[in-house]
Amino acid sequence: MQQTKERILIAALHLFARNGYEGVSVSDIATEVGMTKGALYKHYKNKRAIFDSIVTRMEALDQQRAKEHTLPEGAMDEMPEAYAQSSKEKILAFSRAQFRYWTEEDFPVCFRRMLTLEQYRNDEMSALYQQYLASGPLLYVADLFTALKIKDAYTLAVELYAPMFLFYSIHDGMEDKSLATRAFDRHLDAFCKHFPKD
Amino acid sequence: MQQTKERILIAALHLFARNGYEGVSVSDIATEVGMTKGALYKHYKNKRAIFDSIVTRMEALDQQRAKEHTLPEGAMDEMPEAYAQSSKEKILAFSRAQFRYWTEEDFPVCFRRMLTLEQYRNDEMSALYQQYLASGPLLYVADLFTALKIKDAYTLAVELYAPMFLFYSIHDGMEDKSLATRAFDRHLDAFCKHFPKD
DNA sequence: TTGACAAGTAAACGATCGTTTACTAAATAT
């Protein structure tokens, strides 16, 4: 069943996110899914293939998400009021959505932690970590500011994204997750005050 | 020999920082040191004891460092010119020293990476990670600003520390490390501009 | 000179690793 393959992927992701790839055995995954380890090999050719499927899934999720947040042609004309936001409001909404995504959505949260645990193993993992969580988002925000003709776009990008990145980690270590979320909201308020455009 | 015990500790730290605790075997450590794995047990009672020694060493290093940066009584009177810095200059010097410490000193760099890889395994590791790298330094800087009677101390602490934290990760993923260091310096310059005191 | 100790090797321990094989039962297709 195709659903079983999905359950294996999710179970493996949860375990990898906590213990790292080497810290999880094929038996661990099988037990979590509720079958014997031999059965896993009916769905994936080996342990590494499960890991690779997770990465591929994240890439698909990421592309789909990028597509959804790109406005379709003519959408601005059809429902102008929904898009009648200032640049600042757009950036705030984007930041809040991004923070929610990486701290509350199960798959992204687990994927972020998994990548965090694998980033030093080889160049490929390091590149993935940078792309999804470190220099990647930073440069994305900087490009966004550059397109808005904002001065010192990179510096301002650091001021916006660095606290997001820090609060991911603080969120992970908190018993009461809402505290980290509110601290991040206060950061966004503060950021607004030295945002040049309106 | 006591020197052998030290070589084991450093070799293990380097391996743990790259592959995580579970990703390193006792044989790996022994090979790195240049002996057979049985010999390791003449110096440490088991693999976990090596890891624990690393944590203990970091705690000692941290306390010693804190002691060195706490001015001794009367030092201000003896050599006033060395301490004649404004609050802002002190904070900049402190920040630069801290960034160098966690990105260039071998032991702290490896320890930071090792903790990063172990943070999700249990509450103890999570607490250590928060203490050394996430909420710990953030609250330390916030307390420092509070002591200087600065308004919105926590918000300003986020603005100072979050980019440091982000640039640790960017530094890790860079081929040319000096680029990350210069980016961090530019952040410090920008931070100065909305620092209230002189 | 001898005996105790320290630091190493080589080999083996049982446990667990990732993976494969032989087999079973149910579902599906011809």
Next chain:
DNA sequence: ATATTTAGTAAACGATCGTTTACTTGTCAA
């Protein structure tokens, strides 16, 4: 109705895991 495929189990594979044991050396004190 029968043959084939699918999805599972149980057991075993060789390799490696962390750890222990038996033994060899060199050092140094009595």
